[in-house]
Each structure stands twice: as C-alpha cells, then as structure tokens.
Amino acid sequence: xxxxxxxxxxxxxxxxxxxxxxxxxxxxxxxxxxxxxxxxxxxxxxxxxxxxxxxxxxxxxxxxxxxxxxxxxxxxxxxxxxxxxxxxxxxxxxxxxxxxxxxxxxxxxxxxxxxxxxxxxxxxxxxxxxxxxxxxxxxxxxxxxxxxxxxxxxxxxxxxxxxxxxxxxxxxxxxxxxxxxxxxxxxxxxxxxxxxxxxxxxxxxxxxxxxxxxxxxxxxxxxxx
Ligand SMILES: Cc1cc2nc3c(=O)[nH]c(=O)nc-3n(C[C@H](O)[C@H](O)[C@H](O)COP(=O)(O)O)c2cc1C
Numbered sequence: 001x002x003x004x005x006x007x008x009x010x011x012x013x014x015x016x017x018x019x020x021x022x023x024x025x026x027x028x029x030x031x032x033x034x035x036x037x038x039x040x041x042x043x044x045x046x047x048x049x050x051x052x053x054x055x056x057x058x059x060x061x062x063x064x065x066x067x068x069x070x071x072x073x074x075x076x077x078x079x080x081x082x083x084x085x086x087x088x089x090x091x092x093x094x095x096x097x098x099x100x101x102x103x104x105x106x107x108x109x110x111x112x113x114x115x116x117x118x119x120x121x122x123x124x125x126x127x128x129x130x131x132x133x134x135x136x137x138x139x140x141x142x143x144x145x146x147x148x149x150x151x152x153x154x155x156x157x158x159x160x161x162x163x164x165x166x167x168x169x170x171x172x173x174x175x176x177x178x179x180x181x182x183x184x185x186x187x188x189x190x191x192x193x194x195x196x197x198x199x200x201x202x203x204x205x206x207x208x209x210x211x212x213x214x215x216x217x218x219x220x221x222x223x224x225x
Contacts, residue, residue, distance in 0.1 A: 033081040033218050035195040035210045039116055046109040055107040057085065057190075059096035059122075067096060071188075073107070074141055078133075082191045083118065086141050089126055089186040090158050097122045097188070105190055113200040118192040120212075125187040134187075142181035150178045153185045198225060 046052035058068040074084040083105060087093060097103065104119040129135040142150070156163045163169070193212040199205055205225040210218050 030079075030081045030216060033192070033195070033210065033212070034220050035116070035118075035192075035197060035208075035218075036081060038114075038197055038208075042107075042109045042112055042114055042116070046111040049109075049111055052107075052109055052111070055083075055085075055105040057093065057188075058104045058106065059093050060100040060102065061092065061096045062099065067092065068106075069093065071105075073105075074144075077137060077189055080191075082189045084137075084141065085188045085190070086145070087186050087188055088153060088158055088184050089124070090184055092159065094124060094186060097124055103190055115196075115198045115200075117196040118190065119194045119196075120190055120192040123189045123191070125189065127181065127183045127185075134189075138185070138187040139181060141187050142185055147178075153182050154178070 043052065053073050054070050055073050056068050057071045058066055061067045071085040071087065074086060076082060077084050085105075101122050102120070103122045104117055107116045107118075108114075109116075125134045125138045129138060156165075156168045195210040197208045197210070199207070207223050207225040208220060209223055210220045212218055
C-alpha cells in the first residue's frame with residue numbers, strides 16, 4: 001500500500017489525549033491508515049477462525065477503574081478507519097463511554113499470532129442520532145443482526161437480578177417482528193488515533209506503532225517488542 005504520508009522516525013510516546021474526542025465525520029472519509037493493510041491481511045489469514053471477529057473492548061468506568069469485555073467487530077464505518085461494534089445502551093460500557101469517551105480494542109489472531117491494539121475516541125450512535133448518515137448506519141447494523149441477536153435487545157434490564165418471568169427472554173416472533181432498532185440498540189464507533197501491532201512470529205518479534213497526527217496523517221515506527 002503506498003504511503004502518502006511521511007514516515008516519522010521518532011519514538012512514539014503514548015498518544016497525548018486531546019481534550020475533545022476526534023469528530024466522526026461521515027462526509028470526509030479518512031485516507032486509508034497504514035495499519036489497515038496489516039489488519040486486513042490478519043483478518044483474511046485468520047478468516048477460518050470464527051473468533052477472529054471478536055475483540056476485547058476496554059473502557060474506563062467511574063473512579064478510573066478499567067473494565068473490559070468481548071464484542072463482535074462489525075466492520076469499518078463506510079470509507080473510514082473507524083471500527084464498529086453494537087451494544088445495548090443499558091449496558092455498563094455505555095455508561096463508561098458516556099462519561100469518558102475513550103477506549104481500546106484489543107484483538108489477537110491465533111492463526112498468525114499477532115495482536116492489534118486500537119485506541120481512540122468512541123462515539124455512540126443511539127436512537128436520537130441527529131446525523132442522518134449515522135442514523136442510517138445504525139439501522140443497517142440492526143438489519144444485519146440475526147434474529148436471536150435482535151431479540152436480546154428486548155431482554156429485561158442488564159445487570160438487574162435475574163428475571164423470574166420465564167417469558168421475559170422469549171422471542172415474541174420472527175425477526176420481521178423487530179423491523180426497527182429499539183432504543184436499547186446502540187452502534188459504537190471507535191476512531192483509532194493510536195495503533196500498536198505486535199507479531200509474535202519471528203525472533204525477535206516485530207512491533208510497530210502508529211499514531212494519528214493532528215492533520216489526519218499517520219506516523220509509524222518499528223519499535224522494540
Ligand atoms: C463471544 C462474545 C461476543 C460478544 N459480543 C458482544 C457485542 O458485540 N456487543 C456487546 O455489547 N456485548 C457482547 N458480548 C457480551 C459482552 O462481553 C459483555 O458481557 C456485555 O456487553 C456486558 O458488558 P458491560 O456490562 O461491560 O457493558 C459478547 C460476549 C462474548 C463472550
């Protein structure tokens with residue numbers, strides 16, 4: 001992949017956290033980031049492993065305590081470098097993201113033995129999204145879900161004591177019964193500004209760090225593992 005941006009030869013310090021999350025703007029797609037090639041290769045080479053679709057999402061909960069959990073990677077938002085996941089807006093991670101809109105997705109590909117850590121601002125797209133394109137993206141993700149997944153967004157409140165109502169978790173009909181995303185359905189967009197790629201294969205191992213610069217281009221640097 002040709003790199004239009006200059007490769008900055010410097011030690012990449014951990015990303016300095018800007019005061020505001022980077023805006024997610026569907027109208028000005030990012031140029032393809034240099035880590036997209038290695039990630040696309042990893043996705044392709046690990047495609048026979050269903051778990052290669054999973055990633056661990058870390059957020060910061062109240063009082064600065066970290067929390068992480070598994071989510072399904074739902075592809076990239078249109079022609080951007082922004083990764084998508086879906087979640088229940090009643091979940092703890094949504095409270096975290098609302099308070100501190102930063103997160104890190106960590107993915108390990110077992111076939112090729114490489115790890116990607118993608119860190120950046122998270123934007124949650126909910127039922128009251130003002131931006132039509134973002135609202136449409138949310139709807140498309142809803143329509144792509146299986147019937148079972150759709151039904152789970154109608155389950156009782158997460159984290160409340162287990163419901164004793166045996167019908168509470170039953171579906172109320174086929175997927176066509178849920179044509180519209182309910183308020184509990186949220187689309188998460190993680191817009192990386194720092195990416196760390198570690199390849200265990202090889203001795204010594206290879207590690208590359210990427211950092212998004214303020215002008216939208218990327219610096220990359222091979223570092224000691
Ligand atoms: C394989 C796997 C895939 C999962 N995919 C998702 C997902 O895409 N979105 C999601 O919100 N939770 C997903 N979960 C459940 C989360 O890991 C987590 O238990 C749930 O979202 C509640 O997390 P929270 O209380 O930290 O918000 C998945 C769990 C597993 C084991």
